Amino acid sequence: xxxxxxxxxxxxxxxxRIIGSQMELVDALRATGFVVTQATISRDLRExxxxxxxxxxxxxxxxxxxxxxxxxxxxxxxxxxxQEFGRGVDTAQNLLVVRCDPGAAPGxxxxxxxxxxxxxxxxxxxxxxxxxxxxxxxxxxxVCAYLRELGG
Numbered sequence: 001x002x003x004x005x006x007x008x009x010x011x012x013x014x015x016x017r018i019i020g021s022q023m024e025l026v027d028a029l030r031a032t033g034f035v036v037t038q039a040t041i042s043r044d045l046r047e048x049x050x051x052x053x054x055x056x057x058x059x060x061x062x063x064x065x066x067x068x069x070x071x072x073x074x075x076x077x078x079x080x081x082x083q084e085f086g087r088g089v090d091t092a093q094n095l096l097v098v099r100c101d102p103g104a105a106p107g108x109x110x111x112x113x114x115x116x117x118x119x120x121x122x123x124x125x126x127x128x129x130x131x132x133x134x135x136x137x138x139x140x141x142x143v144c145a146y147l148r149e150l151g152g
């Protein structure tokens with residue numbers, strides 16, 4: 001089965017089920033005959049523009065974002081994610097630690113990357129933490145203030 005078929009199935013699963021983590025997506029795809037890794041799912045989510053939102057019960061789930069020709073504003077997306085899922089931002093020399101709800105870090109890391117902030121060299125997302133590498137301690141403080149202003 002090819003990438004297009006896998007991504008079609010991924011869209012279908014997200015429309016039909018409440019799926020809140022990448023591992024749930026891996027398991028759901030395997031049940032339909034697609035053997036994938038979490039890294040593959042992460043790339044597919046980014047390519048398809050799937051995002052996490054809270055449903056009416058407060059549980060996080062992946063949703064399809066309506067496609068439009070205009071790319072969403074990265075600051076608006078990051079602000080929304082920080083306000084909804086963020087739990088705090090701290091610095092440690094040239095690093096920033098962004099705490100968030102369990103399962104939200106991959107999406108939060110993606111929107112932070114999309115900011116393309118000049119002082120951010122890159123970030124790594126776990127399950128409930130995003131580590132951001134800044135150019136130096138001063139840049140880390142600048143980025144920290146910026147993320148807090150956005151809602152972190």
